[in-house]
Amino acid sequence: MRIAVLGAGAMGSLFGGLLAQAGEDVTLVDVWEDHIKAIKEHGLTMICDGVEENVKINAETSPAQVGPVDLVIFLVKGTHTEQAIKNATPMIQPDTRVLTLQNGLGNAEKIADVVGEDKVLFGVIDFASVLLGPGRISSELAKRTIHFKPLNNIVDDKVKQVEQVFRNARINAEISLEVERDIWRKLVINCNLNALCTVCRIRTGTLLDQGEITQSLFKDITKEIVTVAGAKGINLDFEECMDFLNDLSSKVRGHYPSMTQDLMKKRKTEIEFINGAVVREGKKHGVATPVNETLYHLITILHNTYSDQF
Missing domain, CATH: 1.10.1040.10 (N-(1-d-carboxylethyl)-l-norvaline Dehydrogenase; domain 2)
Structure with a gap:
């Protein structure tokens, strides 16, 4: 699966790193140039459960540099949701899904206003990560659980594929209609x-x-x-x-x-x-x-x- 993580802060970088380790084609996208430059030059350093690993992963500062993907993991700050999803349209094709795991309420609806309800998944993360500096993160909790569902409540093969991709990356993902x-x-x-x-x-x-x-x-x-x-x-x-x-x-x-x-x-x-x-x-x-x-x-x-x- 071709995946873009939009908002490569602590959590976005962790998701991207774990998915890349599992063999997925992942690109981190963030406007923080020093972070993206460090990842391009030296890879992403992840300290997970006390073990330090370096992951080679694609990284860009603009969605236009990425091209169409199968899944966008949306982790920008809620204050930037409206502009970020408009900027993300070069990555979104008819079968692309956008999964928001942002804090708070209302982000899924704002994303759906731009890309359509049928493309939007939303959920919640039950673990944490810390950004240590450009190109370096640390995962604080080992549980690594996310629950998510489609905004339109239709669980099709693409939604199930997203769930399996996360599970293959050591992330305990579960589709839950009570999310x-x-x-x-x-x-x-x-x-x-x-x-x-x-x-x-x-x-x-x-x-x-x-x-x-x-x-x-x-x-x-x-x-x-x-x-x-x-x-x-x-x-x-x-x-x-x-x-x-x-x-x-x-x-x-x-x-x-x-x-x-x-x-x-x-x-x-x-x-x-x-x-x-x-x-x-x-x-x-x-x-x-x-x-x-x-x-x-x-x-x-x-x-x-x-x-x-x-």
Whole structure:
């Protein structure tokens, strides 16, 4: 299968590297020229489960340099989705599928507006990767699980082929028609850890060390998400979400969440697609989300005022 990974950050590079190791024809596509240059000249260095490997893989800065592919794995920041999918059209042919594994809500629909619903797959990643520098990444969690499904709910041979390609690359992929539940469950992680660590500008472990203060915030944020999801017909168990949140948090204590990293680099964050999405869905269904809304407004102010911050 000919595959392009659009958005070759930490996760995109990991997916591309694993797929290339499995023998797939993969090209990483990213606008970060230093990263692409390093991969072209020296290959992609991956540290997976403590083992360092170097993978030879194609890399380009523009979709126009790639040509038509069978699968586009879409991992750009949500803030760039609309422009990125328009730029990606040279890679998309009638039978191409576009799989978005981005954080938050609403990206699949934006992609479908450009390429059509029948081409779009969407899902959720249950593991993490860290970008160490140009051409170097590290995989933090060994579980390597993704759940995904077609936006139109039609599981054809092409969708099954995508699932098998991932499995051949040591990625535990599963087609799941209930993937929305998994996405909202991950939204619990992002709305809590991304938002709180970003407002406080701290690592996950430092946030956890605040004890009951943090747990109180976790509960308030999570209750709102569970209530909004329920109003949409998505059944989340509050206690299970809290256990999942605390368990994952304890495993990534040294981690700055991606939104926090964006703030540190004075880049626009994905708050619109995370806490902001919960606020919008809450308003649609008549559910108040005051804690998520407060975090949404605070982080929006932060990335709107970089030039005035000390």
